[in-house]
Amino acid sequence: MLSMWEELALIAKCATTDSRSAFERLVVEYSPELRRYLMNLTLGDASLTDDLAQDTFLKAYMSIRSFQGLSRFKTWLFRIAINEYYAYVRKRREQRMDGMAETPVIECVTPLRNVEAGIDAQKCLAVLSETERSVVLLFYMNDLPIKEIVKITGMPEGTVKSHLSRAKVKMAKVFNV
Incomplete structure (x- = not known):
């Protein structure tokens, strides 16, 4: 793990x-996560x-001079990734609205040892909106504090907490808890 310095x-x-x-060292450091x-x-x-x-790493490399150091590089990188994902979602929605054929659903193959746990996780994530999914993943999978998620997503702290709360309710309903 790289130190801040x-x-x-x-x-x-x-x-x-x-x-x-x-830049390759930064990619090697942050790519897996x-x-x-x-x-x-x-x-x-x-x-x-x-x-x-x-696309995220390319955009980061091309705009590295605009990185101001107000947050960690990882935070900035994840912000770019979220923006790229939302741009993809918007483009896909626009294509559907233009009457183009819907993108075929690709069968998910999870590389988890416990396939049932992977399927359960996929079911839970599938019921969430894109925004809820991104917040849940940052909080639970990446173990980021809410203040860091606020920086990555650009959402107010209360909104992040609301998304987490709604997501928990939706995911619980998957298992009728």
């Missing part, structure tokens, strides 16, 4: 010299996860 040094090197090796988050956000769509992760 190592992270800042890598970012500075990227911003000043366009160092691809420095970002990809896991996106894989859950997309309900197991590996192809979409790959596309969103690639």
